[in-house]
Amino acid sequence: MTSCAALALGACDGASSVASPGAGTIVFPAPAPAATPTPTPATTPTPTANFAATAVSGVTVTQDEQLAVFNAGAGNTLNGSAPLNGFAPQGGAATLAPFNAATLSSFFVSTGFVGAVANASDTSFRDWTCSSSTLNFTPTGAIPAANNCVTSLTRTAAAPAATACAAGTVDAGTNNNYRLCRLPAIVAGTLNLPRVDGVAYQINGRVDVGVDLGIGGAAAGGASATLNIDPGVIVVANANDAANDFLVVNRGSRMNAIGTVALPIIFTSQQNLNPAGTSDATQGQWGGVIMAGRAPIANCISGVNDAAGSSTTCEQVVEGTGNALYGGAAPADSSGTVQYVQIRYSGIEITPGNELQGLTLGGTGSGTTIDHVQVHNSSDDGIEVFGGTTNMRYLAITGADDDGLDLDAGYRGFVQFLITAQKTIGATSDSFSMEIDSNGNEDLLPRTFGRLANFTLIQTTASAPAAIRLRGGADFTFVNGIVRAVGPCINLVAGIDAGGGKSTIRPSNAGLQDVGPPLFNSVYLACNGA
DSSP states (O other): OOOHHHHTOSOGGGGGGSOOOOTTOOOOOOOOOOOOOOOOOOOOOOGGGGBOOOEETTEEOOHHHHHHHHHTSSSOBSSOOOOEETTEEOTHHHHSOOOOGGGTOTTSOOOSSSSSSSSTTOOTTSSSSOBOSSOOOSSSSSOOGGGBTTTTTOOOSOOOOGGGSOTTOEEEEEETTEEEEEOOSEEOEEEEEOOOTTEEEEEOSEEEESBOOOTTSOOTTOBOEEEEEOTTOEEEEOTTOSSOOEEEEOTTOEEEEEOOSSSOEEEEEGGGGSGGGOOTTOOOSSOEEEEEOOSOOSOOSSSOOOTTOOOSSOOEEOTTTSSOEEOOSOTTOOOEEEEEEEEESOOEEEETTEEEOSEEEESOOTTOEEEEEEEESOSSOSEEEESSOOOEEEEEEESOSSOSEEEETTOEEEEEEEEEEOOSSSOOTTOOSEEEOOTTOTTOSSOEEEEEEEEEEEEOOTTSSOSEEEESSEEEEEEEEEEEESSOSEEEEOOBOTTSSBTTTSOOBGGGTBOOSOEEEEEEEEOTTO
């Protein structure tokens, strides 16, 4: 018999008078209705959350100071959200009124949109680029094999005969149904690389175009040369040699790599000829392309330059090469033309801080043409520019392990239509979509100066301080941009100048070639994962 205590129906001495619910039945009281939870309001990031404050040598440009700089411009958006469909603007980014970039310089064209493209139907970056999990440039859906960075060079037909190698190149055998035609170690005179179906031209170790002509163009032993590359040509680095493979266009020489939308020129690794040889995580399989010129730079080996860049002794060594020199006093110098070109799986660290990038421009002048260039999966920066005066258009930098576009050492130029999409697999903790500086040398001349219009920066690296870093020794104006970042969008860094001001945000100073703080107009920020 169940005890009174066990049933807890009442006191023992009065239990017999309590009505029983009946054999085998237990009655539970009706549950009270659950309270409707009060919704937690969505938090809006504070305006200062768009900015990262970094102390360098005891100097910090505070978040409030950076916010004031940003708010000094016109038509900007703070705390935006979901601005992109792929890389096309949507929502508030698609309706933001653009700034007339043509008022900055005749180099810029006026557009009716912010960002690098107008909308999803814009074909400006289509067909001449390759696509990957980092960024898909094709209209919709899966990436076609012919546009895939990994599979697009797959070839099933037999390699052509050795006689297909162009004059000035030598047969280096076959690889994955391609005939390899090796470039000489030093290109002399004029070397033409025609497109031949099934031929890939091979870089074996270091290949120099010409011999450095020096600052004035008459260095002893120097010799100019020209490398002409036809649309659709494939240039690969030798996967089987121990040396670092890279191409150097020396001062006084030129490379004319002129592709088309349908037939871009591709510089890549030999492994990329086989779909199994590369993946979306591949990087650093060869050194990349270097173009050296005789335009002014600020980081002289010895001595200093002036605001006009007129020094006839200021030069520097391209990092990663050991002896390739750049710099001079010819701002209109030409190192050639690079159009509709892809550079894939490049970038090598020689020693810490001494790396080869995808495309390196050292002191190249305004006579050098760089437009419609993609750098994909560089193990260091996508494009790094050391000084010079080269203007650039239509740059696509995808999957860079470090910075997308890095401008420093007295660069003075213009860039329009830029897309960067940072690497999502193993990027460095100090990688930025853009890094703009003068390597901590606050007031070297010429002062780094740039104007950037119509840009889309996709920063996917959570460990990086921000999408844009601009630090002492640099003047910049940003217009018509979209920045999407998992962390802060902007990081302004400064040093203390001789007058006690913070170098990056101080007032204009003509004596230091300084036009004042950075300027932002019609820039849409979607930071901290917004």
